[in-house]
Amino acid sequence: MTAVISSTGLWTPKDSVSNDELVEAFNTYVDKWNTDNAAEIEAGTKDALTHSNAAFIEKASGIKSRFVISKAPMLDPEIMAPRIPARSNEEPSILAEMAVSAAKQALERVGRKPEDVGAVIVACSNLQRGYPAVAVEVQDLLGTSGFAFDMNVACSSATFGIETARGLIAGGQAKSVLVVNPEICTAHLNLKDRDAHFIFGDVATAILVEDISVAPTEHWEIIGAKLVTQFSNNIRNNFGFLNHTAPEDDGMHGDRGKRGLTDKLFVQNGRSVFKEVVPMVANLIKGQSTKYGIDPNDLKRMWLHQANLNMNVLIAKKVLGKDVEIEQAPVVLDEYANTSSAGSIIAFHKYSDDFKNGETGLICSFGAGYSAGAIFVRRVA
């Protein structure tokens, strides 16, 4: 039983926010906060907030802009957050809607009918509710058969989802499995946190994983995959269903995070993440390449997780033993920022059409957990 990747899909929000726009809003918020708190700052009981800087953002991360679902409120210094109106239970939920848009594109690209899909996995960092599973709603909206479920491995949700789909196919549960990654990362982002306000964007991706017996002639053979996790608090978000039960935490308004920022949103020690995740991922890629008898230099492309450009350049250098050419490790985070699990899939979707029969590549995710997933693929055309 061989599972292959038959197709991918991408849904991008129409609005984009540049670093300059984001920084202007942030700095206006900072000036107002400092004015409102001038007495405490003067008395030394509060620290003044510091301006952000667009040049720093691009240099430190490689990010130039991000696509977002709710632009105006994010840039309103009085709000500094997306505003996504709640929907009634009779309307499709926003996460399901985004997932369906990406999934439809993946299906249409290979002429696959929804009813031929036997399983849907919604694999993403932030699920919008406890239950029913968003994936079951996607199944209903698309009209797929079989079953559906949600899973979350943060930034590695898509690669773990692909490998889970492969397992379902091997176990005979389905011949055609849709893995979808709707990511509204701006909603878990603290736009008042200077260290992180620039990091994330919104998007949805889809991957169609199929048994070779039903797959199109042109597809991506999965040579092999490896998943790893290693516990770390360096990327953490304490949002969850127990928040309102914590007596010491004043419900959702806990203020225990790094530098007094809310820990019910994304918080990270970016420097530590950088230092610890780079060797973890480089060793993963090198170890698996050896196992499959592939010289990493023969990989035509590595579609790496899109969190930080400098991090990707360093990982590629450790793996290849030399500086990487941009075509070999394409960048989408300049335009999309960090879109968590979707990042490496956007790169794969946008930069894979030039592959010829037999050429090999690597989809690789890494992030919170820590978690990392490496999927080695070979083009069959």
Ligand SMILES: CC(=O)SCCNC(=O)CCNC(=O)[C@H](O)C(C)(C)COP(=O)(O)OP(=O)(O)OC[C@H]1O[C@@H](n2cnc3c(N)ncnc32)[C@H](O)[C@@H]1OP(=O)(O)O
């Ligand atoms: C879903 C997921 O993918 S989870 C995310 C996974 N996370 C990652 O992969 C993160 C990897 N790490 C990173 O990307 C980087 O560490 C970054 C971009 C977060 C930060 O870059 P760094 O170069 O490490 O910056 P660092 O936080 O050390 O700050 C360096 C300086 O810039 C300053 N700085 C921080 N933010 C800003 C800002 N917005 N504007 C201006 N200056 C800033 C800091 O105050 C610091 O100043 P100092 O040297 O005077 O103390």
